[in-house]
Amino acid sequence: xxxxxxxxxxxxxxxxxxxxxxxxxxxxxxxxxxxxxxxxxxxxxxxxxxxxxxxxxxxxxxxxxxxxxxxxxxxxxxxxxxxxxxxxxxxxxxxxxxxxxxxxxxxxxxxxxxxxxxxxxxxxxxxxxxxxxxxxxxxxxxxxxxxxxxxxxxxxxxxxxxxxxxxxxxxxxxxxxxxxxxxxxxxxxxxxxxxxxxxxxxxxxxxxxxxxxxxxxxxxxxxxxxxxxxxxxxxxxxxxxxxxxxxxxxxxxxxxxxxxxxxxxxxxxxxxxxxxxxxxxxxxxxxxxxxxxxxxxxxxxxxxxxxxxxxxxxxx
Amino acid sequence: xxxxxxxxxxxxxxxxxxxxxxxxxxxxxxxxxxxxxxxxxxxxxxxxxxxxxxxxxxxxxxxxxxxxxxxxxxxxxxxxxxxxxxxxxxxxxxxxxxxxxxxxxxxxxxxxxxxxxxxxxxxxxxxxxxxxxxxxxxxxxxxxxxxxxxxxxxxxxxxxxxxxxxxxxxxxxxxxxxxxxxxxxxxxxxxxxxxxxxxxxxxxxxxxxxxxxxxxxxxxxxxxxxxxxxxxxxxxxxxxxxxxxxxxxxxxxxxxxxxxxxxxxxxxxxxxxxxxxxxxxxxxxxxxxxxxxxxxxxxxxxxxxxxxxxxxxxxx
Numbered sequence: 064x065x066x067x068x069x070x071x072x073x074x075x076x077x078x079x080x081x082x083x084x085x086x087x088x089x090x091x092x093x094x095x096x097x098x099x100x101x102x103x104x105x106x107x108x109x110x111x112x113x114x115x116x117x118x119x120x121x122x123x124x125x126x127x128x129x130x131x132x133x134x135x136x137x138x139x140x141x142x143x144x145x146x147x148x149x150x151x152x153x154x155x156x157x158x159x160x161x162x163x164x165x166x167x168x169x170x171x172x173x174x175x176x177x178x179x180x181x182x183x184x185x186x187x188x189x190x191x192x193x194x195x196x197x198x199x200x201x202x203x204x205x206x207x208x209x210x211x212x213x214x215x216x217x218x219x220x221x222x223x224x225x226x227x228x229x230x231x232x233x234x235x236x237x238x239x240x241x242x243x244x245x246x247x248x249x250x251x252x253x254x255x256x257x258x259x260x261x262x263x264x265x266x267x268x269x270x271x272x273x274x275x276x277x278x279x280x281x282x283x284x285x286x287x288x289x290x291x292x293x294x295x296x297x298x299x300x301x302x303x304x305x306x307x308x309x310x311x312x313x314x315x316x317x318x319x320x321x322x323x324x325x326x327x328x329x330x331x332x333x334x335x336x337x338x339x340x341x342x343x344x345x346x347x348x349x350x351x352x353x354x355x356x357x358x359x360x361x362x363x364x365x366x367x368x369x370x371x372x373x374x375x376x377x378x379x
Numbered sequence: 380x381x382x383x384x385x386x387x388x389x390x391x392x393x394x395x396x397x398x399x400x401x402x403x404x405x406x407x408x409x410x411x412x413x414x415x416x417x418x419x420x421x422x423x424x425x426x427x428x429x430x431x432x433x434x435x436x437x438x439x440x441x442x443x444x445x446x447x448x449x450x451x452x453x454x455x456x457x458x459x460x461x462x463x464x465x466x467x468x469x470x471x472x473x474x475x476x477x478x479x480x481x482x483x484x485x486x487x488x489x490x491x492x493x494x495x496x497x498x499x500x501x502x503x504x505x506x507x508x509x510x511x512x513x514x515x516x517x518x519x520x521x522x523x524x525x526x527x528x529x530x531x532x533x534x535x536x537x538x539x540x541x542x543x544x545x546x547x548x549x550x551x552x553x554x555x556x557x558x559x560x561x562x563x564x565x566x567x568x569x570x571x572x573x574x575x576x577x578x579x580x581x582x583x584x585x586x587x588x589x590x591x592x593x594x595x596x597x598x599x600x601x602x603x604x605x606x607x608x609x610x611x612x613x614x615x616x617x618x619x620x621x622x623x624x625x626x627x628x629x630x631x632x633x634x635x636x637x638x639x640x641x642x643x644x645x646x647x648x649x650x651x652x653x654x655x656x657x658x659x660x661x662x663x664x665x666x667x668x669x670x671x672x673x674x675x676x677x678x679x680x681x682x683x684x685x686x687x688x689x690x691x692x693x694x695x
Contacts (some may be wrong), residue, residue: 197537211631213529213536220529220633221513222669227630230663232623235550242663307548314543315527315631317536347546347558353538 065129066120068113069372071178072096072137074152077109080368081116086189088365089123090116097154102164105155110168132172134374135161136181136367143223145175174374178202178367180217180226182359183210184377185370186322191360197318200359201228201309203325206241207249207256213316217377229253233308251304254280254327261297268293284330298333305334306341313350324359324366381445382436384429385688387494388412388453390468393425396684397432402505404684405439406432413470418480421471426484448488450690451477452497452683459539461491490690494518494683496533496542498675499526500693501686502638507676513634516675517544517625519641522557523565523572529632533693545569549624567620570596570643577613584609600646614649621650622657629666640675640682 064083071078075097081090092112099105113133121128139150145162147153162173176184183200186192192200196215202208207229211218218225229249230242237246238259250256257280270293286294309321321342328334339356346354361369380399387394391413397406408428415421429449437444455466461478463469478489492500499516502508508516512531518524523545527534534541545565546558553562554575566572573596586609602610625637637658644650655672662670677685 195537197541213534214532216530218529218632221511221635222633222666224665225513225631225633227663227665231627231630232661233551235623244661244663307551311547311627312631314547315541315628316534317538317541319537345548345560347543347560349540349543350538 064120064124064126065131066117067131067372067375068116068133069368069370070109070133070135070137071181071367071371072135072140072147074138074150074154078368079109079112079116080365080372081120082369082372086369088368090120091368092116100154100156102155102157102159106161106164106168110165113169130169130171132174132375132378133165133169134181134371135173135175136178136371136374137175138178140175140177140180141223142174142176142180142217142219145173147175172375172378174378176217176219176374177208177224177226178370179208180210180219181370181374182208182324182361182366183212183226183322183370184217184373185361185366186359187212187215188373188376189361189369190322191357192320192322195319197316198320198322199228199309199312199316199318200322200324201305203252203254203323203327205254207253209312211316212318228308228312231308231311233304248304248308252301252308252327257283257297257301257327260300261293264293264296264300280327280330284327284333287330287333295333298330299337301327302334302337302339303341306338306343307345309338309342309356310345310347313354314347317350318354320354321356322359323356324361324363326363328358329363380436380440380442381447382433383447383688383691384432384449385684385686386425386449386451386453387497387683387687388451388456388463390454390466390470394684395425395428395432396681396688397436398685398688402685404681406436407684408432416470416472418471418473418475422477422480422484426481429485446485446487448490448691448694449481449485450497450687451489451491452494452687452690453491454494456491456493457539458490458492458496458533458535461489463491488691488694490694492533492535492690493524493540493542494686495524496526496535497686497690498524498640498677498682499528499542499638499686500533501677501682501689502675503528503531504689504692505677505685506638507673508636508638511635513632514636514638515544515625515628515632515634516638516640517621519568519570519639519643521570523569525628527632528634544624544628547624547627549620564620564624568617568624568643573599573613573617573643576616577609580609580612580616596643596646600643600649603646603649611649614646615653617643618650618653618655619657622654622659623661625654625658625672626661626663629670630663633666634670636670637672638675639672640677640679642679644674645679
């Protein structure tokens with residue numbers, strides 16, 4: 064049987080999975096990323112884990128296991144160089160060259176990209192975007208990421224860092240963003256941005272007091288499902304903002320679908336209904352009816368590994 | 380010698396040119412587009428003109444003239460279908476199938492796209508974007524158009540109509556656009572948008588009276604070069620707006636250059652200086668230094684024909 068390995072490198076944990084040709088994760092392991100300050104022992108341990116997974120699967124299959132490659136999704140991962148460059152949230156500093164280090168152990172293709180690009184490619188290889196030549200993935204979470212497929216290929220651009228629609232400026236002179244600029248989409252539709260909007264709306268309604276304790280986007284989702292008017296207004300606002308950003312993205316590449324994934328998107332209709340209405344309202348007439356908004360078809364706890372594993376299919 | 384033919388179809392005139400491999404227009408003709416209400420006689424006359432150009436060139440060259448194809452740039456031109464569909468500003472109505480009609484006369488490749496895409500591809504084949512894999516062209520004129528090249532290919536998207544950055548919404552609930560929506564880039568940085576900004580700024584300064592007569596973007600350019608403060612402020616505003624739009628476009632495809640062309644762009648430094656400053660200010664940190672703003676290297680009176688002729692190179 065033929066398998067790919069997907070590596071989802073986060074600042075805290077690294078999740079690894081052995082993935083079949085049709086996208087089943089048959090083995091899973093993890094490594095504590097933040098336990099490493101050096102890259103060499105990190106990769107050495109990773110390759111031990113890879114050996115373990117392959118051996119466990121050989122026992123199950125009762126036949127040789129063929130590995131077609133290792134795909135890595137990582138924050139700041141650069142497709143062209145195959146390196147993670149000085150990621151601010153990693154304990155390992157400097158330039159981490161995955162291909163070079165992994166090849167000390169195994170002569171298989173190694174492909175690396177950032178996590179949002181990997182998620183988009185996972186949707187393309189294993190999920191709802193199969194067979195689509197043009198689509199865009201928006202990932203909502205701590206930040207807002209995106210991955211763009213044009214003519215069946217991930218757009219990496221001249222630098223390898225294309226597809227940063229979370230940092231397209233939605234409002235000139237808008238909210239301060241962690242990137243140092245103002246008004247980025249991320250400041251409105253990330254989990255944090257959604258909470259900020261909720262607090263602002265709550266304050267406007269005179270109900271917000273700081274001692275109300277911590278609020279999360281998940282709580283705002285629950286409140287919306289209970290009919291809380293401020294929560295519903297929050298999602299309507301976020302839907303409107305995201306719908307505008309998506310309509311703008313369509314003017315670029317005229318995709319046939321825009322996919323959505325990530326924690327805040329799990330709220331469902333309180334977000335999706337105003338999102339679809341806003342998208343229709345803001346979409347240029349010549350694109351009407353040509354592009355639909357869809358939820359990712361990959362499971363939330365599998366998408367990162369599947370996306371990373373899918374990257375290998377680019378090389379094949 | 381080998382030549383391509385470029386056809387620039389406008390609502391009033393159709394300009395044709397015979398183009399050498401390295402982008403010299405050696406023969407030019409034109410047809411009055413608006414004299415035709417039927418497509419068949421329009422193409423019949425066009426093919427007569429094509430024959431004339433080829434014959435004239437054969438006489439000059441003293442040898443056989445090889446035609447590698449006919450490229451057509453047309454408003455609403457759809458690359459995938461090869462048709463112009465119900466263009467509102469044409470006297471010929473319905474679906475105009477260029478390939479089908481031209482092939483009644485000549486068995487050569489026919490490629491059609493909209494004018495902004497053609498301009499971008501002209502820059503790629505004959506101009507300053509030679510050898511670039513990722514760039515974007517913005518055309519300023521009556522409207523604002525764009526053409527996008529990703530991985531060395533024009534982005535047409537799932538519908539054939541990708542690359543409409545003039546209708547990306549710059550300001551939520553901004554100026555009313557001819558497309559029926561609000562806040563499109565075009566309403567700010569087209570010739571008309573620039574004039575509107577000038578009038579608004581003039582009114583703010585208390586100087587504007589409607590009886591001042593017609594104002595054009597060209598006049599505002601001349602005033603800026605004479606040091607007129609309202610004209611300078613107009614271009615600074617337009618530069619800021621366009622710089623923001625360009626920085627947003629970079630988050631999509633991380634191009635190595637953004638090209639600019641069209642009448643209003645000819646003003647030069649009064650626009651370019653604030654444009655570059657705004658672009659730097661609004662560009663996401665990870666893209667700093669990776670993308671430059673450049674003027675088109677093609678002559679204003681040649682770009683449409685060269686762009687159309689360049690489209691043929693996609694087929695070859």
